[in-house]
Structures are given as structure tokens and as C-alpha cells.
Amino acid sequence: MTATTVHQPTHREALWALEDAFERGDLITVFGRCTVEYDGRAASSLGVGRRLLVLKPDGTALVHTDENQKPVNWQPPGSEHHAAVRDGRLRVRSVHTSPDETLAVRFETVEQLSAMSVSGRRDLSVTGSEADLRNALLDRPALIESGFEPLATERPTDAGPIDLFGRDSDGRPVVVELKRRRVGPSAASQLQRYVAAIEREEGDNAAVRGILVAPSVTDRARRLLAEHELEFVAVEPPSSTGDAGENNTLDTEPAETNAFDLAVDDSAHDSAGDATGNDESEAAGTVPADEESN
Amino acid sequence: MTATTVHQPTHREALWALEDAFERGDLITVFGRCTVEYDGRAASSLGVGRRLLVLKPDGTALVHTDENQKPVNWQPPGSEHHAAVRDGRLRVRSVHTSPDETLAVRFETVEQLSAMSVSGRRDLSVTGSEADLRNALLDRPALIESGFEPLATERPTDAGPIDLFGRDSDGRPVVVELKRRRVGPSAASQLQRYVAAIEREEGDNAAVRGILVAPSVTDRARRLLAEHELEFVAVEPPSSTGDAGENNTLDTEPAETNAFDLAVDDSAHDSAGDATGNDESEAAGTVPADEESN
DNA sequence: GCCTAGGTCCCGTGG
DNA sequence: CCACGGGGCCTAGGC
Structure with a gap:
């Protein structure tokens, strides 16, 4: 119902929170230092930096920096979000098929993770x-x-x-x-x-x-x-x-x-x-x- | 340095947090029930619903729902964010000039507001x-x-x-x-x-x-x-x-x-x-x- | 500021 | 699924 937030979580705590949020179908935001790799219709690599990751229940993933309207990296709707801890660090992968595309976000530090159920845009005119x-x-x-x-x-x-x-x-x-x-x-x-x-x-x-x-x-x-x-x-x-x-x-x-x-x-x-x-x-x-x- | 968060704030508390974050040049996320009005190159109106508002220090504003990669409403970089409490409710307006455009988000309830400094995409290849x-x-x-x-x-x-x-x-x-x-x-x-x-x-x-x-x-x-x-x-x-x-x-x-x-x-x-x-x-x-x- | 064209374009609609 | 065209397209690069 209301937003859940973990502040300065350990990577494993962040993983638990993520899995719970996936389960609930929440919209998720993650603040933290991370690197981003993308491979699919094109390929890209993004060095370490502080960014905002948004994960939607429809499979969309967005990586935003401090500027521009478009995310610096993203994954289209229909992707599957997966989270894991590797080498003690949170990693989020969003995988899409047809076209085959993968987005991987590796966190050095997770500042904060939030999740909230959101509703669609029924009545945009x-x-x-x-x-x-x-x-x-x-x-x-x-x-x-x-x-x-x-x-x-x-x-x-x-x-x-x-x-x-x-x-x-x-x-x-x-x-x-x-x-x-x-x-x-x-x-x-x-x-x-x-x-x-x-x-x-x-x-x-x-x-x-x-x-x-x-x-x-x-x-x-x-x-x-x-x-x-x-x-x-x-x-x-x-x-x-x-x-x-x-x-x-x-x-x-x-x-x-x-x-x-x-x-x-x-x-x-x-x-x-x-x-x-x-x-x-x-x-x-x-x-x-x-x-x-x- | 780290992320600041207010959970279930009053509208006035949310306003204070917003102003602080504007001052620091943080990237801001707001979860809450809101309506959205846009007028500019086109015009649109969005009824009440639970959404995610993202405000960037470069003037970008994004309103995201639970689905789709594109925000349901937005404001381009170069806009100016303004926050106020009217009728006891938080209102965020992002105003752009040339082209003249205005986005207004009126919150019924603010579930959570977070802010963190983020860094640009220096090295995206x-x-x-x-x-x-x-x-x-x-x-x-x-x-x-x-x-x-x-x-x-x-x-x-x-x-x-x-x-x-x-x-x-x-x-x-x-x-x-x-x-x-x-x-x-x-x-x-x-x-x-x-x-x-x-x-x-x-x-x-x-x-x-x-x-x-x-x-x-x-x-x-x-x-x-x-x-x-x-x-x-x-x-x-x-x-x-x-x-x-x-x-x-x-x-x-x-x-x-x-x-x-x-x-x-x-x-x-x-x-x-x-x-x-x-x-x-x-x-x-x-x-x-x-x-x-x- | 305008113009031109690319984009992981996204997105809806129709076949 | 593909194809086609709209979009508040956005964004970069010239001028």
C-alpha cells in the first residue's frame, strides 16, 4: 500500500527488498554507485557513477543520470528483471527476448532502495x-x-x-x-x-x-x-x-x-x-x- | 553525499525537503498520489493516480506510471522546478520557455520523497x-x-x-x-x-x-x-x-x-x-x- | 536560434 | 509477428 524503503542497506538486504518488490509488482527505485553494461540491438558500457535505477513491473528498466530526459541506459517493457549478489555486490539484470537484449547494473554501493505500487495511466487525454x-x-x-x-x-x-x-x-x-x-x-x-x-x-x-x-x-x-x-x-x-x-x-x-x-x-x-x-x-x-x- | 529520504511526510515537510534538494542540485524522486496537467506544444490532463515523479537538476521532469518506457508526462531539460503548498497540498510546477511549456503535478498524498546527488554519463561508449x-x-x-x-x-x-x-x-x-x-x-x-x-x-x-x-x-x-x-x-x-x-x-x-x-x-x-x-x-x-x- | 538526421528511438494501430 | 507513421518525439552536430 505505502512505500517501502531501505536506506544504506547491505547488498544482501537490498536483494531481499528487491525480491519482495518484484513479488508485489511494485515500481522500484534504486540510488547508488554502479556500472552499466548493455548488449542487444547495440552495445554500450558505462563506467562507475552515481545513478538512479528504475524498475517497472512491466519489465521496463531505466538508468538515469543527473541530466537529460532520456535514460542513459534502459531496457524495454517485456524484459525480466533478475537480482543477485555476486562478489558481495548487488547486480540487477534485465533480460529481453526478441530482440535479445540484456542490461546489467552492478552496484558498488546501494544508497537507497524504494518500492511502491503505482497505477497505470487510464485517463490521459x-x-x-x-x-x-x-x-x-x-x-x-x-x-x-x-x-x-x-x-x-x-x-x-x-x-x-x-x-x-x-x-x-x-x-x-x-x-x-x-x-x-x-x-x-x-x-x-x-x-x-x-x-x-x-x-x-x-x-x-x-x-x-x-x-x-x-x-x-x-x-x-x-x-x-x-x-x-x-x-x-x-x-x-x-x-x-x-x-x-x-x-x-x-x-x-x-x-x-x-x-x-x-x-x-x-x-x-x-x-x-x-x-x-x-x-x-x-x-x-x-x-x-x-x-x-x- | 548520501541519499536523504522523508517517508510519509506532510505536504509541508515534503516542500522543505524539495527546496533543500533543489538547493543541493540533487536528483529527486517523489512517490505519491497526484494529478498531472501539461500545457505547451500540446496539452494533456491526467487524473489522480499513484505515480513516480523524477526531478533532475538540469530541469528535466518525468512522471512515470507502472508501465512503458516513456514517462506519461514530462518536461524537457532547461525547465525550472518550483514547489509550493496550495490548499494544504504539495504542488510541483516545471516551467520551460521557448517553447513555452508548463507541467503541474498536484499531490493528494506524498508517500515518500528522496534526493541524492548523481553524476553524469561521462564515459558511455x-x-x-x-x-x-x-x-x-x-x-x-x-x-x-x-x-x-x-x-x-x-x-x-x-x-x-x-x-x-x-x-x-x-x-x-x-x-x-x-x-x-x-x-x-x-x-x-x-x-x-x-x-x-x-x-x-x-x-x-x-x-x-x-x-x-x-x-x-x-x-x-x-x-x-x-x-x-x-x-x-x-x-x-x-x-x-x-x-x-x-x-x-x-x-x-x-x-x-x-x-x-x-x-x-x-x-x-x-x-x-x-x-x-x-x-x-x-x-x-x-x-x-x-x-x-x- | 534553426536545420538535418539518427535513435538500443518508443508507441499505437492494423494486417 | 511485421510494417508503417506519429511523437509534446529526444538528442547530437552544424551553422
């Missing part, structure tokens, strides 16, 4: 994802282009699924690729692959349009789009500070929960344009201070 | 990276193709840097893209971009070859390569179990530390081939059992 952008555009397809008619999302092709497929006011097929943030060359190539796939589907004479929809685009990506006669439409990035209810009611639509501020900022394939997205100034009342309740 | 593959191929360019002459790595082009650039025995320019693992469509597109850039550099009549070097390739990527008349050469993935000293000395070169077993497995652009990498059997004595020392 996120807004501002690409799916939110897609829904926003389905509500207001004219923001991609006046007269654009959405026909399908995740439409399958030989090259993979298209984010948003439809036709323009002239009846031409339109492939739309959505990105929630500034795009680089890979997104342009991705769009180009999908356009080529539709062109093969429709026949060689088909004039298939491709539109990349994102907050902004790098110079290189813009040139790539131009080379393939693809287009770019800018949308505002998700507006962050809780404006979920602040619908700019220009149209009749109620417009479902819309994390994206949508702005038409067409930049045709042959124009240089400067919609690099570094010039946003007035979106929705960006008052940096004054957050309610501290 | 990894093998099996793409750079290792590149070095291995520079030592033995014939494994890409007999007569291949490497001229440059990271060669800049209008489309970005080329992993490995050279010429074949006929003097034709060759663009080589390296991947440390099985490749999909994006790698094929990446190679195609580089080849197109070199073709523009060299002139329209130039016959520029492109070779994707990787352990294996998906069907879709193989088709993409064929469409653009690009080639694929298979190399064995990094062989994992410590064979760093096992140089197969066929040539005169001493062959530096070579984490990759290299195998020629050419599959031309117009052949279907089956070098999907699922059929490796005898590489280098793959004895699954018997790991030295435990």
Missing part, C-alpha cells in the same frame, strides 16, 4: 495531436482550399495511408498530408510518395494534387515541394493556453473542440513565400502572465 | 551505431561493391548531407545511404533525394547511382527503390555478443573496431529478391546460452 488537426480540417475543409471536398481519412494506397484525401472544385484528386509542427524534407517526400501512388491508381494522365498542411515549412522542404509541384498550406499551431472554448464563429458550424487555430496562408508551389512560421504575433490573446490559481 | 557501420565500410569498401571508391562522408548537397559518397569502377558517382537497421519507405525516399541532388550538381546527363546499405528492407521500400532505379546492399546487423576483437582478416587492413559483420547480399533494382533479412542463420557463432559470469 491529450489535445493538439495530428488527429485533432485532421478533425478541425474536416469541420472546415475550406481552410485547406475553397471548394475542397474531403472524401476519406487514412485512405490506403500502395505507398501507405493518406492522412486526408479528397477532390478540389475541379474534381481533381487531392492528397493532403498533415503535420502538427514545422515540416522538413521528409514530410515533402512522404507527400510525394502518396501523390505518385494515387497517380498510378488513377492513370498516367491524372493530374493529382498534393498539399502539405502544417504550421510552417523549412526552406529545403519548400524547394522539394516546388520540384514536385506540390503545395503548402499553413495552419496555426495548437494554441496551447486553454482556449478550447474560444471558437471564432465565422461560419455556421458549431466547430467541435478545436485545439488548432486554423489560418489560411496559401503558398503556391512556384512562389518563394515567407510563411516560415516565425512571424506569428497575434493569435488568441497571448497574455503570458496571469495563470489562474498560481 | 556505444557500439553498433550507423557511424560504426560507416567506419566498417570505409575499411572495406568492396563490401558495398567491388571497385567502389569512397570519396567523402557527410558530403553536403542541396538536399542534405550524404552518408557516404564515392565512385564505382566505371567512375560513376555513387550515393550511399546507411542504416543500422531494417529500412522502410522513408529511407528509400531519403536516398532518392540525395541522388537527385547529385544529378543536378553533375548535370542532367549524369548517371548517378544510389545504394541503400542496411541489414534488410521492407517490401514497400524495395519497390520504391526499384521505381527510382536505386540499389540495395545487405549487411549483417551489429552482431551483439562481444565479438569486438574478432576481425576476419581477409585483407591487409588492420580493420578498426568493427561492430558490424559485413556480408555482401546484393539485390539489384530490377530483381525481386528475398533479402528481407529474416533468413540469417549462420553469422558468427551465435550460441544463445552461456554468457560469461552469471
Whole structure:
């Protein structure tokens, strides 16, 4: 129920505590001086130092140092944790199969070991994802282009699924690729692959349009789009500070929960344009201070 | 020096311990029941549950549940941690600027709070990276193709840097893209971009070859390569179990530390081939059992 | 700061 | 199991 902790344990005491925690399915943290060896998809070796080891009941293992968000070493979920005392020292091994990988943490000293039962993330709700952008555009397809008619999302092709497929006011097929943030060359190539796939589907004479929809685009990506006669439409990035209810009611639509501020900022394939997205100034009342309740 | 821990603290005691740990630049772990709110590049809300909060002196914040390698919520390095007691409850806020992001963790109960000074990853050495593959191929360019002459790595082009650039025995320019693992469509597109850039550099009549070097390739990527008349050469993935000293000395070169077993497995652009990498059997004595020392 | 690409990417979804 | 693409990707290296 509550957290169990052993402070400055002997290595053998730490082993007992670990085995108990494994039994209970607790999440475990270990502070101590250790070395780390990893062998699997790659291989690595880490000299002695003071670190934090986290062991999860799902098999995940994390070795954290004083900096960076990513662990310096780790083991994926599905691994099996094993603990033992060798040469009087605690050793934790996490073993994964398929792919075969092993993480070994050898402790010189164990400062502290804690364990507590933790609960999963049942109810994490996120807004501002690409799916939110897609829904926003389905509500207001004219923001991609006046007269654009959405026909399908995740439409399958030989090259993979298209984010948003439809036709323009002239009846031409339109492939739309959505990105929630500034795009680089890979997104342009991705769009180009999908356009080529539709062109093969429709026949060689088909004039298939491709539109990349994102907050902004790098110079290189813009040139790539131009080379393939693809287009770019800018949308505002998700507006962050809780404006979920602040619908700019220009149209009749109620417009479902819309994390994206949508702005038409067409930049045709042959124009240089400067919609690099570094010039946003007035979106929705960006008052940096004054957050309610501290 | 050693770890400090408070068990079942009051919220105010937890606050004192946190402030002390901030002062010392410790790495901090907090077990407790909490809710988590995030707002920034996206936004999310997480209901009450028992979790582990990790705070690093570089500004990183991590919220971990009982499963998955990635934290359910987090804050990047460079954030500023702030702690306070509001309504009798501990609240930790980590604030980042540019991009503006805030993570707020509100504790219902604090089971335990620990802090310890930890040290960085000075001496992490990894093998099996793409750079290792590149070095291995520079030592033995014939494994890409007999007569291949490497001229440059990271060669800049209008489309970005080329992993490995050279010429074949006929003097034709060759663009080589390296991947440390099985490749999909994006790698094929990446190679195609580089080849197109070199073709523009060299002139329209130039016959520029492109070779994707990787352990294996998906069907879709193989088709993409064929469409653009690009080639694929298979190399064995990094062989994992410590064979760093096992140089197969066929040539005169001493062959530096070579984490990759290299195998020629050419599959031309117009052949279907089956070098999907699922059929490796005898590489280098793959004895699954018997790991030295435990 | 931006851009580009690698990563033991992780992760979910679909086949 | 593999394949594919998103991600608050993160991180390193250039510029």
C-alpha cells in the first residue's frame, strides 16, 4: 500500500527488498554507485557513477543520470528483471527476448532502495495531436482550399495511408498530408510518395494534387515541394493556453473542440513565400502572465 | 553525499525537503498520489493516480506510471522546478520557455520523497551505431561493391548531407545511404533525394547511382527503390555478443573496431529478391546460452 | 536560434 | 509477428 524503503542497506538486504518488490509488482527505485553494461540491438558500457535505477513491473528498466530526459541506459517493457549478489555486490539484470537484449547494473554501493505500487495511466487525454488537426480540417475543409471536398481519412494506397484525401472544385484528386509542427524534407517526400501512388491508381494522365498542411515549412522542404509541384498550406499551431472554448464563429458550424487555430496562408508551389512560421504575433490573446490559481 | 529520504511526510515537510534538494542540485524522486496537467506544444490532463515523479537538476521532469518506457508526462531539460503548498497540498510546477511549456503535478498524498546527488554519463561508449557501420565500410569498401571508391562522408548537397559518397569502377558517382537497421519507405525516399541532388550538381546527363546499405528492407521500400532505379546492399546487423576483437582478416587492413559483420547480399533494382533479412542463420557463432559470469 | 538526421528511438494501430 | 507513421518525439552536430 505505502512505500517501502531501505536506506544504506547491505547488498544482501537490498536483494531481499528487491525480491519482495518484484513479488508485489511494485515500481522500484534504486540510488547508488554502479556500472552499466548493455548488449542487444547495440552495445554500450558505462563506467562507475552515481545513478538512479528504475524498475517497472512491466519489465521496463531505466538508468538515469543527473541530466537529460532520456535514460542513459534502459531496457524495454517485456524484459525480466533478475537480482543477485555476486562478489558481495548487488547486480540487477534485465533480460529481453526478441530482440535479445540484456542490461546489467552492478552496484558498488546501494544508497537507497524504494518500492511502491503505482497505477497505470487510464485517463490521459491529450489535445493538439495530428488527429485533432485532421478533425478541425474536416469541420472546415475550406481552410485547406475553397471548394475542397474531403472524401476519406487514412485512405490506403500502395505507398501507405493518406492522412486526408479528397477532390478540389475541379474534381481533381487531392492528397493532403498533415503535420502538427514545422515540416522538413521528409514530410515533402512522404507527400510525394502518396501523390505518385494515387497517380498510378488513377492513370498516367491524372493530374493529382498534393498539399502539405502544417504550421510552417523549412526552406529545403519548400524547394522539394516546388520540384514536385506540390503545395503548402499553413495552419496555426495548437494554441496551447486553454482556449478550447474560444471558437471564432465565422461560419455556421458549431466547430467541435478545436485545439488548432486554423489560418489560411496559401503558398503556391512556384512562389518563394515567407510563411516560415516565425512571424506569428497575434493569435488568441497571448497574455503570458496571469495563470489562474498560481 | 548520501541519499536523504522523508517517508510519509506532510505536504509541508515534503516542500522543505524539495527546496533543500533543489538547493543541493540533487536528483529527486517523489512517490505519491497526484494529478498531472501539461500545457505547451500540446496539452494533456491526467487524473489522480499513484505515480513516480523524477526531478533532475538540469530541469528535466518525468512522471512515470507502472508501465512503458516513456514517462506519461514530462518536461524537457532547461525547465525550472518550483514547489509550493496550495490548499494544504504539495504542488510541483516545471516551467520551460521557448517553447513555452508548463507541467503541474498536484499531490493528494506524498508517500515518500528522496534526493541524492548523481553524476553524469561521462564515459558511455556505444557500439553498433550507423557511424560504426560507416567506419566498417570505409575499411572495406568492396563490401558495398567491388571497385567502389569512397570519396567523402557527410558530403553536403542541396538536399542534405550524404552518408557516404564515392565512385564505382566505371567512375560513376555513387550515393550511399546507411542504416543500422531494417529500412522502410522513408529511407528509400531519403536516398532518392540525395541522388537527385547529385544529378543536378553533375548535370542532367549524369548517371548517378544510389545504394541503400542496411541489414534488410521492407517490401514497400524495395519497390520504391526499384521505381527510382536505386540499389540495395545487405549487411549483417551489429552482431551483439562481444565479438569486438574478432576481425576476419581477409585483407591487409588492420580493420578498426568493427561492430558490424559485413556480408555482401546484393539485390539489384530490377530483381525481386528475398533479402528481407529474416533468413540469417549462420553469422558468427551465435550460441544463445552461456554468457560469461552469471 | 534553426536545420538535418539518427535513435538500443518508443508507441499505437492494423494486417 | 511485421510494417508503417506519429511523437509534446529526444538528442547530437552544424551553422
